[in-house]
Amino acid sequence: MNDEPRGVTRRRFLQALGGLGLAGGVSFLVARGIAFRPAAPAAGRAGSAPATPGPSAAAAPATDSLDELARSVRHGAPGKDAIPAIDRPRFVAASSARFLADEDVVFGLVRDGQARAYPQLVLVWHEIVNERFPSGPLSITYCPLTGSAVAFRGTAPDGRPYTFGTSGDLVNSNLLMYDRQTDSRWPQLLGQAISGPSRGRVLEQVPLDWTSWGRWRAVHPDTLVLSTRTGYLRQYGNDPYGSYNYGAAHELFGYYEPGQGRFLYFPLLHESDRFDEKEVMVAAELGPHRLAVRKALLRDRGTIQTSLGGRPVAFRYDPALDAGRAYLTGRGGSSKRLVTFDVMWLAWFAFFPRAAVIG
Amino acid sequence: MRSRAPARWVARAVSVALGDRRSRRLAVVVAGLYLLVYLIALGDLVIWAGTGSSRFVRVPSVEVAADWPAQLLAQRAPFAYEPVLAIHPVDHVTVFVAPADLGMGLLLGALAGLNVGVALLATRTGRACGVRGAAGWRGAAGLLGALPALAGGVTCCVPTLALAVGTQLAGALLAVGGYLFPVALLATALPLVWNAHRLARAGPAAASGSALG
Numbered sequence: 001m002n003d004e005p006r007g008v009t010r011r012r013f014l015q016a017l018g019g020l021g022l023a024g025g026v027s028f029l030v031a032r033g034i035a036f037r038p039a040a041p042a043a044g045r046a047g048s049a050p051a052t053p054g055p056s057a058a059a060a061p062a063t064d065s066l067d068e069l070a071r072s073v074r075h076g077a078p079g080k081d082a083i084p085a086i087d088r089p090r091f092v093a094a095s096s097a098r099f100l101a102d103e104d105v106v107f108g109l110v111r112d113g114q115a116r117a118y119p120q121l122v123l124v125w126h127e128i129v130n131e132r133f134p135s136g137p138l139s140i141t142y143c144p145l146t147g148s149a150v151a152f153r154g155t156a157p158d159g160r161p162y163t164f165g166t167s168g169d170l171v172n173s174n175l176l177m178y179d180r181q182t183d184s185r186w187p188q189l190l191g192q193a194i195s196g197p198s199r200g201r202v203l204e205q206v207p208l209d210w211t212s213w214g215r216w217r218a219v220h221p222d223t224l225v226l227s228t229r230t231g232y233l234r235q236y237g238n239d240p241y242g243s244y245n246y247g248a249a250h251e252l253f254g255y256y257e258p259g260q261g262r263f264l265y266f267p268l269l270h271e272s273d274r275f276d277e278k279e280v281m282v283a284a285e286l287g288p289h290r291l292a293v294r295k296a297l298l299r300d301r302g303t304i305q306t307s308l309g310g311r312p313v314a315f316r317y318d319p320a321l322d323a324g325r326a327y328l329t330g331r332g333g334s335s336k337r338l339v340t341f342d343v344m345w346l347a348w349f350a351f352f353p354r355a356a357v358i359g
Numbered sequence: 360m361r362s363r364a365p366a367r368w369v370a371r372a373v374s375v376a377l378g379d380r381r382s383r384r385l386a387v388v389v390a391g392l393y394l395l396v397y398l399i400a401l402g403d404l405v406i407w408a409g410t411g412s413s414r415f416v417r418v419p420s421v422e423v424a425a426d427w428p429a430q431l432l433a434q435r436a437p438f439a440y441e442p443v444l445a446i447h448p449v450d451h452v453t454v455f456v457a458p459a460d461l462g463m464g465l466l467l468g469a470l471a472g473l474n475v476g477v478a479l480l481a482t483r484t485g486r487a488c489g490v491r492g493a494a495g496w497r498g499a500a501g502l503l504g505a506l507p508a509l510a511g512g513v514t515c516c517v518p519t520l521a522l523a524v525g526t527q528l529a530g531a532l533l534a535v536g537g538y539l540f541p542v543a544l545l546a547t548a549l550p551l552v553w554n555a556h557r558l559a560r561a562g563p564a565a566a567s568g569s570a571l572g
Binding site for chain 2 (some may be wrong): 075082084101235237
């Protein structure tokens with residue numbers, strides 16, 4: 001088995017400049033419909049979404065059919081593995097990770113007693129890390145366009161563990177992975193194959209925290225960090241989409257920056273202007289039920305008690321990591337951590353327009 | 360005696376153009392500039408602000424890809440290849456060396472340069488021999504013909520491209536990205552052949568450059 005395979009003004013100026021230069025040459029292609037459709041209002045534009053979770057969230061399917069999602073696939077990169085996944089990740093100790101600043105974004109997880117941090121500045125060039133833990137393979141995935149990092153594990157129909165690569169395609173602006181065992185297509189935010197031999201199969205998600213390097217290292221001083229020695233030569237530190245740590249004020253910049261008005265690269269199936277499209281939501285899943293809480297609200301309130309699929313769930317803000325988590329609460333104060341992930345509002349609504357939202 | 364073989368016309372015209380100091384200089388300058396822009400468009404020559412490379416590697420230094428023999432012909436986009444070397448001469452400049460990219464950039468750059476060089480020669484020779492024509496325009500066409508390959512190179516950097524030209528144009532370029540290099544190759548080769556043909560038709564004096572005195 002082979003498993004390897006500034007600011008609006010400047011942007012508009014660049015658009016105008018580049019547009020003038022290239023418009024003549026390729027405009028006929030646009031006219032013939034070869035180009036992507038613009039990110040125009042699609043089938044389900046909505047001004048608001050359910051304010052609180054309720055019975056309707058459980059009764060209606062949260063997302064479009066797999067076929068509908070498969071039909072909305074768009075090219076986003078030149079081809080399969082054009083954005084290469086990391087298959088032989090190397091790690092360095094926290095004390096050796098001098099390439100990271102405290103404010104740099106990392107995705108952290110603890111598995112088999114080992115804390116690991118995956119820097120966003122590395123994953124933005126690879127999007128997928130196929131990992132091997134003592135308990136089995138795990139794929140850490142990151143989609144820059146939807147601001148979502150999710151860890152997956154799963155087993156193909158023939159019993160082999162899935163490993164993933166980038167298909168070069170997108171659904172709702174979200175990374176469309178392919179598995180190397182069956183060549184099926186999996187939108188990251190759905191965690192379910194929408195086409196191919198594995199169609200309908202669902203991956204198991206593993207909790208992963210979106211935090212900063214300084215915070216993660218303070219909580220997990222013995223953590224390992226994904227090295228920039230990935231086997232590929234890339235401009236680590238130069239994010240093609242913008243920055244999560246821009247300038248002296250460590251601000252969001254470029255594509256990641258809220259309040260930029262409409263700034264999308266690819267079309268969405270459903271859109272809502274209830275929040276800014278780059279607003280960060282903390283999303284939780286429980287079986288087929290999904291719920292998203294606006295992260296800024298959770299940060300303010302500390303804890304939000306709600307229900308998901310008829311069961312009591314508590315969203316809690318972890319100030320040490322600046323991360324949102326969700327717990328299934330039971331009698332006697334017991335709680336079980338649910339899988340949560342951060343995601344931009346644009347993508348959450350595009351995939352789950354009928355899911356419950358607390359904002 | 361006039362040669363009818365395009366390869367011979369071109370070889371002769373190139374030989375004469377390179378023998379003429381002004382044509383040679385112009386061809387070299389154009390080829391060099393084109394190669395520079397081509398490497399920037401492909402992301403092989405990177406100059407950036409913000410976080411410098413010194414946070415990640417020693418500067419100056421040279422990095423070699425871990426499995427460089429396998430990377431030599433590994434594509435990251437149509438007609439764009441994985442780098443096998445990264446040269447960090449100063450903090451905010453990195454040169455990624457992908458031999459195939461370099462070869463293609465040199466080829467297109469040479470064709471663009473020769474187009475302009477031969478066009479200059481043809482224009483001057485045509486005037487000297489009293490031959491009317493549009494050699495200069497064909498030279499410009501040959502230079503412009505090399506431009507699609509620049510757009511083909513940047514299709515591997517969709518976000519950057521989309522910022523520069525908008526989503527629709529970026530999508531269009533992505534859709535035709537695989538054809539841009541061959542199109543550029545043809546669009547630079549044909550005007551060169553045509554100008555060489557014009558020179559050959561102008562007679563032995565023009566084709567040898569002796570009409571320039």
